[in-house]
Amino acid sequence: MGLSKREQLLRTALALFKKHGFHAIGVDVIAHRSGVTKKTLYHHFRSKDELILAVLRYYDERFRNHFIRQVESRAKTPLRRLTALFDVAKDWFNENDFYGCLFVGALGEFPEPDTAIRNACRESKNLMRDYFRELAEGAGASKPKELADQLLLLMEGAITMAQVNHSPFSAQQAKAAARVLIRNARSSAQ
Amino acid sequence: MGLSKREQLLRTALALFKKHGFHAIGVDVIAHRSGVTKKTLYHHFRSKDELILAVLRYYDERFRNHFIRQVESRAKTPLRRLTALFDVAKDWFNENDFYGCLFVGALGEFPEPDTAIRNACRESKNLMRDYFRELAEGAGASKPKELADQLLLLMEGAITMAQVNHSPFSAQQAKAAARVLIRNARSSAQ
DNA sequence: TTTAAAGTATACAGATCAGTATATTTTAAT
DNA sequence: ATTAAAATATACTGATCTGTATACTTTAAA
Numbered sequence: 001m002g003l004s005k006r007e008q009l010l011r012t013a014l015a016l017f018k019k020h021g022f023h024a025i026g027v028d029v030i031a032h033r034s035g036v037t038k039k040t041l042y043h044h045f046r047s048k049d050e051l052i053l054a055v056l057r058y059y060d061e062r063f064r065n066h067f068i069r070q071v072e073s074r075a076k077t078p079l080r081r082l083t084a085l086f087d088v089a090k091d092w093f094n095e096n097d098f099y100g101c102l103f104v105g106a107l108g109e110f111p112e113p114d115t116a117i118r119n120a121c122r123e124s125k126n127l128m129r130d131y132f133r134e135l136a137e138g139a140g141a142s143k144p145k146e147l148a149d150q151l152l153l154l155m156e157g158a159i160t161m162a163q164v165n166h167s168p169f170s171a172q173q174a175k176a177a178a179r180v181l182i183r184n185a186r187s188s189a190q
Numbered sequence: 191m192g193l194s195k196r197e198q199l200l201r202t203a204l205a206l207f208k209k210h211g212f213h214a215i216g217v218d219v220i221a222h223r224s225g226v227t228k229k230t231l232y233h234h235f236r237s238k239d240e241l242i243l244a245v246l247r248y249y250d251e252r253f254r255n256h257f258i259r260q261v262e263s264r265a266k267t268p269l270r271r272l273t274a275l276f277d278v279a280k281d282w283f284n285e286n287d288f289y290g291c292l293f294v295g296a297l298g299e300f301p302e303p304d305t306a307i308r309n310a311c312r313e314s315k316n317l318m319r320d321y322f323r324e325l326a327e328g329a330g331a332s333k334p335k336e337l338a339d340q341l342l343l344l345m346e347g348a349i350t351m352a353q354v355n356h357s358p359f360s361a362q363q364a365k366a367a368a369r370v371l372i373r374n375a376r377s378s379a380q
Numbered sequence: 381t382t383t384a385a386a387g388t389a390t391a392c393a394g395a396t397c398a399g400t401a402t403a404t405t406t407t408a409a410t
Numbered sequence: 411a412t413t414a415a416a417a418t419a420t421a422c423t424g425a426t427c428t429g430t431a432t433a434c435t436t437t438a439a440a
Contacts, residue, residue: 005417021299023213026397036398037418048398105298107353108290109211125354150367153360160346163297164315170343177340180374181367184277195387218425227388228429238428 006044008034010058013051018099022052022109052106053116059102060124067092068131078138082151082176082182085132089155090171093162100163101156128152141185150181196234198224200248203241212242212299227358242296245307249292250314253329258321267329272341272372273365275322279345280361283352290353318342331375334372343372 003011012034016025027048031038045051067088071163075084092098099105110117129152136144136151154174161170193201202224217238221228235241257278282288284371289295300307319342326334326341334344344364347369352361 001317005251014208019301021211021213023211026300027399028396037420039401040417042399042414099301100294100298101350104290104294104350104353108298109214111209111211111289113356122354125351146363146366149363150344153351153364153367154340154343155347156350157343157345157347160291160294160350161315161343162420163294164312166303170339172334173339174343177343177367180371184370184374217429218427227390229389229431230387232429233386 005034005036005040009036009041009044009051010055013055014059014102015097016141017052017055018097018102021105027051029165048071053120056103056106056117056120056124060120060127064124064127064131067128078135079140079186081180082132082135082139083178085135085151085155086158086171086175086178089158089162090168093159093168093171098162100158104156104159126154135153138183139182139186141182142188143185147181147185151178154175154181195224195226195230198247199226199231199234199241204249204292205240205287207245208287208292210296217241217306219295222282239307241344242277242328243310246293246296246307246310246314250310250317254314254317257318268325269372269376272322272329273368275325275341275345276361276365276368278347279348279352279364280358283349283358283361291349294346294349315342315375323356326375329376331370331372332378333375337375339372341368344368 002008002150009030013025013030016030016033027038030040030051034041036121039050045054070091071081071084074087075081103124106117107121112118129148132148132152132155133145136148154177156186158170158174161173162168201221203215203220206220206223217228217231220241221231224231231241235244238302260278260281261271261274264277265271293314296307297311302308319338322338322342323335324341326338331337344367347349348360348364351363
């Protein structure tokens with residue numbers, strides 16, 4: 001047996017939202033392309049907003065897990081992993097279905113503050129930041145939180161510019177900048 | 191006499207697109223809130239897409255001019271201006287109608303490559319990058335283009351994180367990182 | 381003062397939007 | 411085999427979407 005209907009709906013909606021955004025995609029096309037009726041969609045999700053939220057959570061966990069796993073397999077020390085972040089990002093930017101950060105897209109389409117959708121986006125970035133901080137500590141940075149936040153800015157900037165230029169080159173630029181920031185943070189540690 | 195109808199439409203549409211994005215805002219509400227009929231809207235713009243494009247161009251020129259003017263008035267040497275970029279960004283993040291970068295929002299909603307809308311977004315970022323490069327050269331960086339691109343990554347990252355956290359603090363984090371990158375680029379110049 | 385452009389008011393077309401209703405069929409566990 | 415949940419097919423509501431049509435009025439320049 002294949003995927004559950006719920007999982008099928010989440011996957012289809014994710015692919016469509018990634019490419020076209022949220023308001024441009026209707027529930028009809030999501031149901032149809034999932035091989036499911038609209039009634040079934042509304043059986044699993046009370047509303048389109050709830051589906052969107054479920055998609056964000058679904059994607060958040062899978063993406064971050066995959067990203068971190070890639071980093072961990074590619075480099076074996078916290079110091080090396082700090083730069084490997086940008087190698088993994090480069091692979092991501094090269095994927096066919098890369099259309100920028102889904103969460104940033106959601107923030108741009110749902111302005112109401114303190115809503116479930118916006119909070120999910122912030123939480124996702126926070127969890128990634130936590131991983132950066134863990135690595136920065138392990139790498140012996142003098143102020144690991146500051147270094148992690150700076151590297152996160154480079155990462156987010158690289159994501160944006162990869163989308164703008166339809167090129168993964170920003171990942172290399174960010175990696176070069178990251179090396180400077182890391183060296184600086186470690187030398188001030190002495 | 192007040193603004194021309196065309197200008198009024200551009201301003202209204204800009205404010206609405208900035209907050210809600212593009213697909214979530216209909217031409218009816220734009221016309222109505224401009225105090226204009228839909229017929230008049232379609233007299234000035236052939237389609238909604240053309241209105242969107244006009245809004246992007248309108249905003250691009252005004253925003254960049256304003257941004258650069260602020261930088262130039264706040265600091266008087268290229269070196270100081272390189273860090274002043276992030277002070278001006280902080281003011282921007284503090285504005286009531288700050289909802290992230292309009293162009294990044296457009297990229298998230300219009301996936302079709304090589305379209306007028308996407309090209310306008312890329313062009314806008316290119317022009318800002320050119321200004322960064324001009325400053326980096328004037329500041330005596332060893333590789334001014336590289337420094338400028340790195341600072342642009344920090345800037346874009348700061349914009350994203352300001353929206354995520356609804357806080358201008360990312361501007362200060364980016365400024366601190368920028369200082370390190372600038373110092374490094376100037377010391378390797380010797 | 382004539383005249384053409386720009387504007388208004390209003391309604392409409394045809395499509396699509398989110399979400400619901402009805403009635404039937406499949407599925408899976410007891 | 412029975413039964414309840416899950417799914418189907420289909421149609422519908424009422425709203426909203428982009429874009430157009432018709433008929434009338436204002437505006438501003440020649």
